[in-house]
Amino acid sequence: MGRTTHARFPWVNYIVSGEADALMGALCWDILHRGKDIPSADLPFGVFGPAHREAGYPSTSRRDLVPRAAIKNMRDLPLPDFSDYFTELERSLYADRIHPGLPLEFSRGCWWGERSPCTFCGLNGGSITYRQKPAEQAVEEMIEMSARYGLSRIEAVDNILAIDYFEKALPSLTALPKKFAIFFEVKANLKRHEVEKLAGAGVRWIQPGIESLDTRVLKLMGKGTTAAHNVQLLKWCRQYGVRVSWSVLWGFPGESDAWYSEIAACLPLLHHLQPGRTVRLRYQRYSPYHYASGKYGLKLLPAASYRYVYPLSEGDLKDQVYYFEDNEDNDVGGHYIAGDVNRRPGLQAVARGVDAWLRSWYEPKRPILSMRDSGEELTVEDTRAIAVECKHRVKGLKREILLAADEGVPETLLRKRLAATNVRQAEIDAGIAEMTARKLIIRLDGRLVGLPLWHPYQPMPGMTAFPGGYFDRRAMPVGIPRA
Incomplete structure (x- = not known):
């Protein structure tokens, strides 16, 4: 470009x-x-x-043939100087409305993308090689920049959280007398104790790349995760009060609309968890979809809007732009045709289901699905719209099943465990069927995924808690006309 x-x-x-x-x-x-x-x-x-x-221009053996400068050692990069910004902010009429955060960088590239690039992602261009600052340096820089500018909000602009930060950075952040409010992008297959560790360290907002609730779509993306993992992550984030930025992406080459019908059917079960949004896939330069478009049956052209900006030939435009559209895609432009229900009824059902989920989330009383354990009996409170009962009392074998499902146990493994204690298969079948009928368990990817949270659970940060900062629109300065 x-x-x-x-x-x-x-x-x-x-x-x-x-x-x-x-x-x-x-x-x-x-x-x-x-x-x-x-x-x-x-x-x-x-x-x-x-x-x-x-x-003439130099060339390299890289895929795009263009030499690109790259930093190999992140350790030696200087800290950013935001003093000009804060000087201007002090002079602004909106100074009391703007609540800034500090954008800081601790790594470049993507360690997952190095191994298995997501088919739609072109974020790193030719510099996907993962490089990171040492964990102790990252903590020191957070402390220094926070002290310099008097802010505790920190937005990590990294593509993905470094793996060793869980053991080497998060404990140091947890030990601080005053916690930061931190945003990180992470991989979606986090375990419960990892989410708990993030929350304890002040990471109260994440973008985990959930991107679908169907494993077949996730395989098309090359995400290296499953629908079961994604639902479990939403549950643990709700448990520990970590807000999630996530979407249901659609429009992937090879997807089936029937898969979206299945996603839509499970959405009402999740209304006690944080909703995402439906977003149309866009084809990016540097992504596998772009450089291997023929493999995926794509005929990519520069996105139409670029033609209104650049007075270039079609060949030059293909080299200039970042976003592309499939020439044979009926959904070009980013939206399905609202009236064409018969063509993509599954996708329409997902869009309606996500809208209903968002509405329920922003009601004065959010839906609840939580449980307590007395040691002999689980008491489950359920205020979701699809609740079978507002209170469930779960004992005996059914309690064992629900407790095992809390960790997303593989169904075959659970059956083997119970059979080893002389529980008959007919009893196991009946117990699983009852927990499913009560809508406390969902089957995903051969696993039984328990849906209730543990009471008590942590409050979820509001939108104004975003670590990158926010603008308060509730009031305008005196004398400034409203638009």
Whole structure:
């Protein structure tokens, strides 16, 4: 994209492709002293200048053939200086409405994408190689930046949380006398104790890449997780008061509308958990869908909106843009046709189901599904719209089944365990059937997933608690007309 911008728009003198941290200072100094006449051989790797228009552009063996600058050692990167921002904020008419957070970076690339890139993700371009700051440095930088600017909100802009931070960074954050409010992107297959550890360390908001409640769709994405994992994660986040940014993505090559009918059927069971939203898949440059489009039966063209911006040929436009559309997709533009219920009834049902879930979540009294254990009996409170009873008393074998399902036990394993204690298969069948009929358990991916939370559970942070900050729209400054 940078090379095309530079080649087709002569008034752009210099382009930096990739990560400019290590070279920007010296490059600007050189430009100030030498202007537009820097020989291409004197320019840093990943920088295009006027000389390249005559001598030609360098190429590499990378997939996009363009050299990109990259930082190998995150440890040596300087801390960002936000002082200009806070100076301007103090002068702003909206200063008392703006509650900022600190965007900080602790890693680049994606350790999961290195192993198995998600088919739709092009976030890292050619620099997907994972690099991170040491855990102790990340904690030190949070403390230093918080003290410097007097803020406890921290938004990690990383693509994914480093694996070793669970053992090396979170305990240090937990031990702080005053907790930060932290946002991180994470992988969705977290276990209960990991979510508890995140919450204890002040990570109260995550984006885990849940992205579907159907394992077949998740396999199309290459997510390396399952619907059962995703429901369990929503449950543990609700348990420990960790807010989740997530979506049901749709529009994947090879998906079946019948799968969405199955998703829609399970949504009412989850109304006590935090809802997501339905979002149309977009094809990104650098993603497997882009560079191997033929493999997926795609005929990608630049997204239509770009043609209103760039006066370029179709060939140059393909090199210029980041988003693409499938030429043979009837859903181009991002929305299914509202009146065409017969063509995608499953997807329509999911959209309606998610809307109903959102409405129930924002009611004055959110739906409850929680349980207590006396040691002999589980007492379950259920105020969901689909509740069979408002209070369940679960004893004996059925209690054992519900307790095992709390961890998402594989059904075959549970049956084997119970059979080893001389419980008859007919009794196991009846117990599972009753817990399912009471809508306290759901079958997903060969597992029995228990839905109730444990009482008590932590309150969920509100929207204004986002660690990246927020703008308070409740009131406007005196004398400022409302739009």
